[in-house]
Amino acid sequence: MIEGIGTLAIVGSGVIGAGWATRCLAWGLDVVAHDPAPGAEAKLRDAVARAWPAISQLGLAAGASQERLRFSETLADAIGDADFIQESAPERIDLKRKIHAQIDAAAKPGALVASSSSGLLPTEIQADCSRPERVLIGHPFNPVYLLPLVELVAGKKTVPESIERARAFYAGIGMHPLHVRKEVPAYLSDRLQEALWREYLHLVAEGVATTDELDQAMAYGPGLRWAFWGTGMVFHLAGGEAGMRHMLEQFGPALKLPWTKLEAPELTESLIDRMVEGTQAQAAGITIAQLESQRDNALIAVMRALRPFGVGAGKTMADYEARMFEAVQSKRWQPGETPDAPLSLAEGFVRPDWLDYNQHMSEAFFVTAIGEASDALFRYIGIDEAYRAAGHSFFTVESHLNYYDQGHLNQALAYETWILGLDAKRLHLYHAILDRDSGKTLFTAEQMLLHVDGKAGKAASILPEPKAVLDAIWAVHRNAEPPADAGRRIAMQR
Ligand SMILES: NC(=O)c1ccc[n+]([C@@H]2O[C@H](COP(=O)([O-])OP(=O)(O)OC[C@H]3O[C@@H](n4cnc5c(N)ncnc54)[C@H](O)[C@@H]3O)[C@@H](O)[C@H]2O)c1
Incomplete structure (x- = not known):
């Protein structure tokens, strides 16, 4: 609902x-x-x-x-x-x-x-x-x-x-x-798209450019800016320090030049042929399904890339993820609750973009999954957007990964988390990522995290509220049998 x-x-x-x-x-x-x-x-x-x-x-x-x-x-x-x-x-x-x-x-x-x-x-x-x-x-x-x-x-x-x-x-x-x-x-959007489209058709009809050349004229330049800003902000910067006023003074006269027609050209048979032949040549040897997949993956990559900047669809994506996360993994510690050992706070699955060319989960995404497990722990202890926005967060300073099995597409994952050590500023964590259905361990990670005050730019004590929850977890986990591969180091038998 x-x-x-x-x-x-x-x-x-x-x-x-x-x-x-x-x-x-x-x-x-x-x-x-x-x-x-x-x-x-x-x-x-x-x-x-x-x-x-x-x-x-x-x-x-x-x-x-x-x-x-x-x-x-x-x-x-x-x-x-x-x-x-x-x-x-x-x-x-x-x-x-x-x-x-x-x-x-x-x-x-x-x-x-x-x-x-x-x-x-x-x-x-x-x-x-x-x-x-x-x-x-x-x-x-x-x-x-x-x-x-x-x-x-x-x-x-x-x-x-x-x-x-x-x-x-x-x-x-x-x-x-x-x-x-x-x-x-x-x-709004279709009026803007239509204005561009009419000009596009004119340029093809008059033989000025092919569909491929016009697509290049958009994709390599203005299109990249449009991914996160509209023409208003883009042209504001085109005016340098003085912004939009200078831009209008400088390029205002061009508005009187015959740069655009706006009235659509006649959709003649020859124009239709040119449009169809042009786009068919651009898509030669590639099926519509392949193009759809390329478009979808590229769109996701662009939105992900914009995410840290909080602009355009990157902001929507951040909100989307927060909402998704809230709905799926809103487990929060309740006062008086005795934490489990290990904690089971989240589940995930192996996503299509996590696979390498062998269709196995690629190395970088083991770290992504570990990040999801850490995020679930942070939510459990009450570290949320407001905490991070105030400048407080944990930085990972050391990691040790052990790989036991391959991950495959859509495999359901269960995440288990242990606290192996805790003091005022440091959190020694251990995550095991399991195949949810068989319970088999796919990989484990041991990490040292340092609490930081991002605004001051230095390590700082964990704030009292999350610290109280971490203390409650640590009180249980320090007395439990640690995972067998915890504390391993990379070494060869001599
Ligand atoms: N294609 C786009 O990029 C796009 C983008 C935004 C909005 N739209 C709008 O979305 C609407 C649908 O466009 P589309 O691109 O999906 O077209 P489409 O031709 O792919 O799909 C229209 C569907 O409506 C069905 N249909 C026909 N008569 C119907 C009826 N009486 N009752 C129910 N369904 C009936 C057709 O069988 C067809 O499957 C249009 O109003 C279009 O303007 C399209």
Whole structure:
């Protein structure tokens, strides 16, 4: 259940509907889909299965499963129990109006209804509904399961409460809801994309450049900046110290030059041929599935790279992970509780990006898994974002890893943690990462952590609250039999 939403209905399960289904299943919701096209169910299940490895890299919520997807042959059955209905049918106003009238008749009174439309006006979409106040635009971006942006647009009869409820739900499934305050065709992002697209078509139509050259012109330069800033901030810096004012003075005259046309060119047969031939040449020898996989992995890498800077989708990713972590691993020590020896605070699984070319878990990700086990311990003892934001945290100063077995894709992992030593500033830790189902140890790690005051830039005493929990754990662990390989050192028999 996320913000009161337990079941989501998908009406129209093409590219976008399947993307919504994947995202919501990954967040542990039940999804019911309806699409009248022959073979739609198989196509949808196939699309979700293809996207699953990518979304798994971001982390799956407790209970997330592709098996929680149900397909229904009738629209009324699909949406009868849904708390949220996301319509993703073809972009035709007559069709959308008709479908929304059907949804209106069959949906529960409290259900919210959103359309994925890329540019139609919500006032027109809700025109034939008896409960138009709950109908809004929730415009996502492809692939919906990775890209965070969703534009919310109210029609004349949508009430603010519906926007607020939708905003909370979309944020709850790891998205970045953006409220488009005025109802305009194509909303915000598609107006910007469309302006660029029209110019792109002109340049191809006039033989100025090929699709490949234009894609290079975007990907190697402006596109990299757009991953985290919009044109506003990018051009603010283009003006140097004086910022936007200087930028406008310097480049303002160019606005009068014939640099762009904006009016779309005629979509002639020859332009269509050039566009198709150009993109086919760019994608020669690569299947759509391979391109999707490349796009998904690259998007995840970009979002991960932006994470430490707290900008753009990197910030959404940090929030997503915190929320996921909170939901899956919110185990906190309770006063008076006797800690277990060892502590079992977290579980994980071997993700697709953890594998090397042999399809075994690659060395670097053993450390990632150990990091997850440490994070679970930190949460247990009450070290959270607020603690870190105040400048306090642990730094790892020494590690010793022992590898016992290989990890393989999607293998369920259980993490066990011991405290082997503790004083005012130092924490001597030991983690064992096990195959959750067999209990077999895959690898272990022993680490020395130093508590630091990041603002002062030096080692500092652990603050009293987490220290009290660590003392309670240490009181139990110091009297328990330590793990057999604890204290090992690397040495050869002579
Ligand atoms: N493709 C994109 O990049 C993108 C991005 C954002 C938003 N959108 C919007 O999402 C919506 C869907 O686009 P798409 O790209 O997924 O199209 P699509 O053609 O891939 O899928 C549309 C699906 O709707 C189904 N459909 C047809 N009639 C229906 C009916 N009466 N009831 C239910 N389903 C019906 C079709 O069988 C098809 O599977 C459109 O409004 C589009 O503007 C698309």
